[in-house]
Amino acid sequence: MPNWASGCVRVEGDPKDIEEFCKLFLFFDTDSMSQYFARSFIHQKWGEFKKEYLGGNIAEFGVEFAWSGHSCLVEGYPNGEECITLIEACKKHKVKVAIDTEESGFAFEEHIQCDRDGDLIEESNYMPTYVCACGEEISFPTNYDCLDEEECWKCEKVGNWRKK
Incomplete structure (x- = not known):
């Protein structure tokens, strides 16, 4: 059983591109998909999420990552072609993303940014x-x-x- 890194994701771009990017997270009603972010969960049904958060040029929402945002989005998991990385997703969907997480079990926090070109900046620190x-x-x-x-x-x- 993993520790959970709770995070806030901010996505900027064209509303349709943001929607396609957000579909890569795992929702309550996700059954199967060709590509997804490994172990990156939004605790809502897709329709509820879409209604509440999507439609504009910016979407901000909460997410849970198994272990860390880095392990799920940057490293991905060894699921072959199924697990897309943040860099690949930002380039594919032309979005800019900022993610802040905190994981209280090991007391660390992360800040991850990726732009439309796939340029990635990461910072991880122990919490005070x-x-x-x-x-x-x-x-x-x-x-x-x-x-x-x-x-x-x-x-x-x-x-x-x-x-x-």
């Missing part, structure tokens, strides 16, 4: 660790700004965190 006054440690994403509202599961105090 914070320590409660009771000594409990936890990691939060870099851009997380609600530490003063976070309760420690061990001592149940709120906002008692300092960066390690």
Whole structure:
């Protein structure tokens, strides 16, 4: 069973190209397809997703990747011709993509960008660790700004965190 990297995907381009790109993710009602992003899941039915997120020149939505965005979209999986990579998909559908993920099990976050020409930029970092006054440690994403509202599961105090 993999750890899950939760992510936010932003796709820019022509609405029809964005739609074709988005069809590469795996949806609740995906039965079979010739190409897809390996282990990259959107927890909706395609019709619901299309109605909620598509139609404009920009689409932003959540996705779950098994292990990491990099392992699913950049490396792909050894499924031969079935698993398309992000580079191939951006070039094929002429879209620009930005993806931010966080995976709390190993406490890392990723930022992945790919333009219409397939130029890829990736960054992966460990999330900062914070320590409660009771000594409990936890990691939060870099851009997380609600530490003063976070309760420690061990001592149940709120906002008692300092960066390690």
